[in-house]
Amino acid sequence: MLNKIYDWVDERLDITPLWRDIADHEVPEHVNPAHHFSAFVYCFGGLTFFVTVIQILSGMFLTMYYVPDIKNAWESVYYLQNEVAFGMIVRGMHHWGASLVIVMIFLHTLRVFFQGAYKKPRELNWVVGVLIFFVMLGLGFTGYLLPWDMKALFATKVGIQIAASTPFIGEQVKILLAGHPDIVGAQTLTRFFAIHVFFLPAALLGLMAAHFIMIRRQGISGPL
Amino acid sequence: MSKQPVSRRQFLNYTLTGVGGFMAAGMLMPMVRFAIDPVLAHSGKGEYHTTKQKVDELSTKPTRVDFSYEQKDAWYTSDVTQTAWVYKNDKGEIVALSPVCKHLGCTVDWEGSGHKNKFYCPCHGGLYEKSGKNIPGTPPTRPLDVYPTKVKDGFLQLGKPEPQTIA
Numbered sequence: 001m002l003n004k005i006y007d008w009v010d011e012r013l014d015i016t017p018l019w020r021d022i023a024d025h026e027v028p029e030h031v032n033p034a035h036h037f038s039a040f041v042y043c044f045g046g047l048t049f050f051v052t053v054i055q056i057l058s059g060m061f062l063t064m065y066y067v068p069d070i071k072n073a074w075e076s077v078y079y080l081q082n083e084v085a086f087g088m089i090v091r092g093m094h095h096w097g098a099s100l101v102i103v104m105i106f107l108h109t110l111r112v113f114f115q116g117a118y119k120k121p122r123e124l125n126w127v128v129g130v131l132i133f134f135v136m137l138g139l140g141f142t143g144y145l146l147p148w149d150m151k152a153l154f155a156t157k158v159g160i161q162i163a164a165s166t167p168f169i170g171e172q173v174k175i176l177l178a179g180h181p182d183i184v185g186a187q188t189l190t191r192f193f194a195i196h197v198f199f200l201p202a203a204l205l206g207l208m209a210a211h212f213i214m215i216r217r218q219g220i221s222g223p224l
Numbered sequence: 225m226s227k228q229p230v231s232r233r234q235f236l237n238y239t240l241t242g243v244g245g246f247m248a249a250g251m252l253m254p255m256v257r258f259a260i261d262p263v264l265a266h267s268g269k270g271e272y273h274t275t276k277q278k279v280d281e282l283s284t285k286p287t288r289v290d291f292s293y294e295q296k297d298a299w300y301t302s303d304v305t306q307t308a309w310v311y312k313n314d315k316g317e318i319v320a321l322s323p324v325c326k327h328l329g330c331t332v333d334w335e336g337s338g339h340k341n342k343f344y345c346p347c348h349g350g351l352y353e354k355s356g357k358n359i360p361g362t363p364p365t366r367p368l369d370v371y372p373t374k375v376k377d378g379f380l381q382l383g384k385p386e387p388q389t390i391a
Binding site: 054057058061064065072075076078079080083084085086087089090093 | 251254298299300
């Protein structure tokens with residue numbers, strides 16, 4: 001049945017080359033944990049991507065209940081966690097995944113660094129990878145405020161003070177982040193929400209696309 | 225073994241698709257259940273709200289009864305006010321009609337605009353009999369909804385309006 005549907009579409013649109021291009025490629029022996037178990041270190045990039053997918057999905061579902069407003073944010077988080085079926089699981093996935101994605105991206109970075117895989121001709125991919133790391137940290141920072149509890153508020157106050165210590169433009173950076181010269185409040189929350197769910201994910205998807213296109217173009221680095 | 229042995233490729237295809245599908249389902253099931261929770265939550269049927277209308281004071285003439293109650297909408301709680309037109313019919317039973325016009329949802333008024341012994345909707349001139357039955361030739365196509373009623377300590381209690389069928 002599925003085969004017939006596939007053939008029907010493929011006959012008209014010739015979709016086979018599309019997915020072959022993405023999915024059908026050799027995994028070199030030195031990258032395959034079945035040959036050398038130590039090759040599991042090559043899994044961290046893929047695991048980062050996997051956790052990112054979970055983050056995007058669980059985040060999409062969380063916004064069905066979450067309200068980015070100082071009066072309702074905490075109440076809506078409390079409601080979705082305690083009243084909605086599987087709320088604790090879905091929020092838990094997003095909460096723990098946020099930490100896990102940083103761990104995975106860090107391990108991936110260590111592997112690339114210690115294997116020297118960033119060297120010519122892969123310097124640009126290293127640069128894009130570091131940008132992805134910064135975007136991830138930004139997602140962690142902005143997402144931390146959204147539950148609007150005490151921990152979130154004071155962590156963000158500290159974070160904004162750190163940003164304010166930037167030489168020359170510190171004050172402007174602070175106001176840009178907080179949305180107000182003195183208050184971490186209503187405008188900060190909506191701003192962080194917009195950055196967390198629209199701006200940074202868009203940047204992340206673009207950078208990840210560049211990261212993956214480059215790795216397919218250049219191939220994975222050779223054995224040590 | 226049968227005459228068509230499962231090839232190594234087929235076996236791996238099936239097992240990997242199976243395991244992968246299981247993992248994907250384990251990941252998606254909580255999220256989907258989370259999203260459809262409002263559909264599966266109970267609809268709050270059978271809830272009655274107490275009004276300030278004493279049943280003894282009801283007559284055969286429809287009286288406007290406004291009643292307020294606390295409405296809980298997830299994390300938002302508010303007071304809402306609803307209206308009913310209440311009277312006693314020939315058998316002495318209490319009839320409480322919803323004022324929401326069955327044409328486009330405006331609010332009907334008893335003997336509004338001088339229509340004797342009728343409910344009148346000002347938006348498009350819809351008319352209903354005292355029983356709530358819509359009058360043919362006017363926009364509404366169904367009779368007014370009716371509140372289920374209860375009496376507690378001499379006061380009227382109203383439930384959630386239901387469609388009524390009048391021959």
